Amino acid sequence: MEVIVVKNYEEMSRKAASVIEEKVNAEPDCVLGLATGGTPLGTYEQLIEGHRSRGIDYSGVTTFNLDEYVGLPRDHSQSYHTFMQEQLFSHIPFLNTYIPNGEAEDLDKECREYEALLDKEGPANIQLLGIGSNGHIGFNEPGASFEAGTHVEKLDQVTREANARFFPSLESVPTEAVTMGIASILKSEEILLLASGANKQEAIRRLLKGEMDEMFPASALYNHKHVTLIVDEEAYGKDV
Numbered sequence: 001m002e003v004i005v006v007k008n009y010e011e012m013s014r015k016a017a018s019v020i021e022e023k024v025n026a027e028p029d030c031v032l033g034l035a036t037g038g039t040p041l042g043t044y045e046q047l048i049e050g051h052r053s054r055g056i057d058y059s060g061v062t063t064f065n066l067d068e069y070v071g072l073p074r075d076h077s078q079s080y081h082t083f084m085q086e087q088l089f090s091h092i093p094f095l096n097t098y099i100p101n102g103e104a105e106d107l108d109k110e111c112r113e114y115e116a117l118l119d120k121e122g123p124a125n126i127q128l129l130g131i132g133s134n135g136h137i138g139f140n141e142p143g144a145s146f147e148a149g150t151h152v153e154k155l156d157q158v159t160r161e162a163n164a165r166f167f168p169s170l171e172s173v174p175t176e177a178v179t180m181g182i183a184s185i186l187k188s189e190e191i192l193l194l195a196s197g198a199n200k201q202e203a204i205r206r207l208l209k210g211e212m213d214e215m216f217p218a219s220a221l222y223n224h225k226h227v228t229l230i231v232d233e234e235a236y237g238k239d240v
């Protein structure tokens, strides 16, 4: 795992965006794996800026999102469909954008089909990831199998509490999500893991110990040959 320590959130976002832009310029029909949450917001802002001011072209690019809440209508203000529409897709035209359908009647079928689509159109050339304070990646919570493909995952209490900031109450945070599994994530050619802020310090410290443990999902990334962690000083816990 290559570790790049940067000053702050903005530098992290710029660095991540520049890696993505370089890939899109070199391979205009590439596949990007995308995340939601607070971490990638600055990266998406940079991508939008690069598209507007430098004409970076995404019209041949396909995207796959990691996850979606189960049971939230697609047009709910906190669904990941809405998040992606607001933060990226309404600003940059892509060839295809895929997000799991958390409203599917048959969720197991939805998971199988999403994984098959990823196999057909993918793998992602670059997969963008954030990390939960409990070490989750996508919504693979502690204990999730490292062998799993796309599946329905029960959300940890810690995750629901962290995401309650976006909902009117803790009770209204969904209890399950459809998520790419760790095996789906590891299919990507290259993985960019981003972490910013003091609340990620403990997770980053544990990750960098380098011990693989299914109770700490991000440690599965040690099974991949091309992972870059871009981490800011607060999350890294030391001065650069």
Ligand code: F6R
Residues within 6 Å of the ligand: 034, 035, 036, 037, 038, 039, 040, 066, 067, 129, 130, 131, 132, 136, 137, 138, 139
């Ligand atoms: C989001 C996702 C999650 C987040 C993680 C960190 O699609 O899969 O793993 O990356 O929960 O969330 P933030 O960035 O809000 O701290």
